[in-house]
Amino acid sequence: MTKVDENKEGIKGMANPTRYGIERFAYLLMRLTGLGLLAYFVAHIYETSNILRGKVGWQEFLAITQTPEGHIILAIVIGMSVFHTVNGIRVMLGHGGIGVGKPARPDYPYVPQSQNAKHKIAIYSSIVLAALAMMYGLAVMFGE
Amino acid sequence: MRESVIMKIHYGTALASVALVAVHILFRLTQGFAESLQYESVIANYEFLPYAGMLEIILILLSIHGFNGLRVILLELKQGPTFEKSVTYGCIAAMALIILYGSRTIFMTSMGMV
Amino acid sequence: MTSESLPISKEESRIIVSPTKTITLRIFRYNPKINNESKFDEFKIPYQRWTTVLDAILEVKKHLDHSVAVRYSCRQASCGSCGMKINGRPALACFTKISELNSDVITIEPMNNFPIIRDLAVGFERMFSTHKKIKPYIINEVSEINPGTKEFLQTPEDVEKYIQFSGCIKCGLCNSVCPTMATDSSFVGPQALAQAYRYVADNRDKGKDERLKIIDDSHGIFRCHFAGSCSQVCPKGVDPAMGIQLLRGYLLGFRD
Numbered sequence: 037m038t039k040v041d042e043n044k045e046g047i048k049g050m051a052n053p054t055r056y057g058i059e060r061f062a063y064l065l066m067r068l069t070g071l072g073l074l075a076y077f078v079a080h081i082y083e084t085s086n087i088l089r090g091k092v093g094w095q096e097f098l099a100i101t102q103t104p105e106g107h108i109i110l111a112i113v114i115g116m117s118v119f120h121t122v123n124g125i126r127v128m129l130g131h132g133g134i135g136v137g138k139p140a141r142p143d144y145p146y147v148p149q150s151q152n153a154k155h156k157i158a159i160y161s162s163i164v165l166a167a168l169a170m171m172y173g174l175a176v177m178f179g180e
Numbered sequence: 181m182r183e184s185v186i187m188k189i190h191y192g193t194a195l196a197s198v199a200l201v202a203v204h205i206l207f208r209l210t211q212g213f214a215e216s217l218q219y220e221s222v223i224a225n226y227e228f229l230p231y232a233g234m235l236e237i238i239l240i241l242l243s244i245h246g247f248n249g250l251r252v253i254l255l256e257l258k259q260g261p262t263f264e265k266s267v268t269y270g271c272i273a274a275m276a277l278i279i280l281y282g283s284r285t286i287f288m289t290s291m292g293m294v
Numbered sequence: 295m296t297s298e299s300l301p302i303s304k305e306e307s308r309i310i311v312s313p314t315k316t317i318t319l320r321i322f323r324y325n326p327k328i329n330n331e332s333k334f335d336e337f338k339i340p341y342q343r344w345t346t347v348l349d350a351i352l353e354v355k356k357h358l359d360h361s362v363a364v365r366y367s368c369r370q371a372s373c374g375s376c377g378m379k380i381n382g383r384p385a386l387a388c389f390t391k392i393s394e395l396n397s398d399v400i401t402i403e404p405m406n407n408f409p410i411i412r413d414l415a416v417g418f419e420r421m422f423s424t425h426k427k428i429k430p431y432i433i434n435e436v437s438e439i440n441p442g443t444k445e446f447l448q449t450p451e452d453v454e455k456y457i458q459f460s461g462c463i464k465c466g467l468c469n470s471v472c473p474t475m476a477t478d479s480s481f482v483g484p485q486a487l488a489q490a491y492r493y494v495a496d497n498r499d500k501g502k503d504e505r506l507k508i509i510d511d512s513h514g515i516f517r518c519h520f521a522g523s524c525s526q527v528c529p530k531g532v533d534p535a536m537g538i539q540l541l542r543g544y545l546l547g548f549r550d
Binding site for chain 3: 043055056057062063131136139143144147148150151
Binding site for chain 2: 047050067070071073074077078081082084085087088090091094095098102117121124125128131176177
């Protein structure tokens with residue numbers, strides 16, 4: 037089937053966060069952080085299984101992860117998980133119809149109620165909290 | 181299983197794991213981050229059975245949540261009965277594998293088999 | 295009173311003529327009956343403060359290239375025929391003024407996620423079929439035509455609950471912009487889901503459970519992730535994102 041048969045935008049359209057506001061950007065970030073966290077989760081399960089190799093095996097693995105690069109990766113993971121959590125709670129509440137406004141007779145210029153300040157503030161808060169958590173994490177890891 | 185039931189599980193596992201992962205992280209921070217990662221400290225954590233139990237629960241919750249999320253993303257990217265069945269069963273298999281592998285670590289370490 | 299008895303007023307011309315400027319229209323051209331190649335044709339069109347994109351396209355058809363295929367009808371954002379992608383964003387051509395686009399070049403393409411018939415005209419079969427799937431009519435055993443029954447009564451408050459969603463003109467802009475529809479060919483789409491809510495919220499309707507069962511599917515309501523782009527582009531203030539989340543509330547147990 038050629039592209040123009042269905043004329044779907046494809047991944048470029050799905051992953052394009054521009055033109056439609058912060059909510060679209062939050063949707064994309066949610067997907068990216070989810071995939072990133074899944075990858076980290078699998079790696080973490082493998083990483084912690086090194087405890088079964090005894091003290092020597094564990095120390096060997098710590099030598100790989102307790103490095104500046106390891107700390108930066110962990111800081112990114114901290115940021116991803118805070119954003120995914122806070123935005124996830126916003127999305128969960130939104131999915132239940134909470135904070136999306138009340139149906140009413142629309143009037144020009146037809147500003148959508150569901151794209152309201154509550155959700156925008158929640159999205160910006162999740163980004164800010166993620167950044168703060170990353171900074172705290174970096175301070176803890178590099179401070180020792 | 182109906183999609184609404186799957187998504188209720190998805191949301192439920194998310195909320196439960198937020199609380200438990202917060203406890204898991206606090207364990208690392210209250211002891212001092214680098215200190216808490218030392219071999220003896222980690223072994224002591226595993227041998228404290230309530231903590232080991234909590235880790236097991238986190239493992240199950242996050243595996244379900246993570247791989248269901250991956251299933252949703254993959255289902256949206258490509259459609260077709262064969263692909264969709266493969267994605268669904270593949271994610272369930274990956275979920276089971278990760279849970280088994282992680283449980284092996286938790287069980288053996290907490291029983292002192294290291 | 296005859297016209298002779300009325301004084302003739304002195305007319306002073308106070309009409310301010312909007313200066314005519316020129317804009318370049320880049321129109322997507324594609325004719326599957328000739329070949330599978332698509333291209334953009336450029337046309338320079340004069341426009342004024344009130345010129346809409348549709349006016350400009352019709353100007354092209356009138357004077358420059360009559361073969362440009364475009365669907366339009368009411369020219370007043372009532373029929374939903376002229377949906378297209380204007381500078382990368384789905385909009386109704388009759389409802390978009392060139393002066394508001396703040397661009398010297400306007401790129402006009404057919405809506406995404408709809409198969410192209412030719413140039414700017416797209417096929418609506420999929421949207422109509424997803425719309426039909428959710429049973430877009432009042433489901434009620436009691437009928438007004440039964441003898442002895444009266445009309446279904448609704449208070450203004452009852453009407454307020456669904457009237458917003460009944461404003462849908464089936465333009466397809468929401469389906470075009472939806473990130474899920476960009477990749478998922480089986481997704482029901484924001485238009486159908488919002489219309490499902492329109493009927494579920496109508497107190498004359500008794501088909502809520504039937505519709506909830508239809509949308510409780512692996513490509514149903516749960517493939518909506520509240521990106522909200524559908525509501526951003528809706529020209530009639532339907533706010534499909536609101537309708538979808540309110541509808542999902544029923545399935546998740548947030549509402550009865």
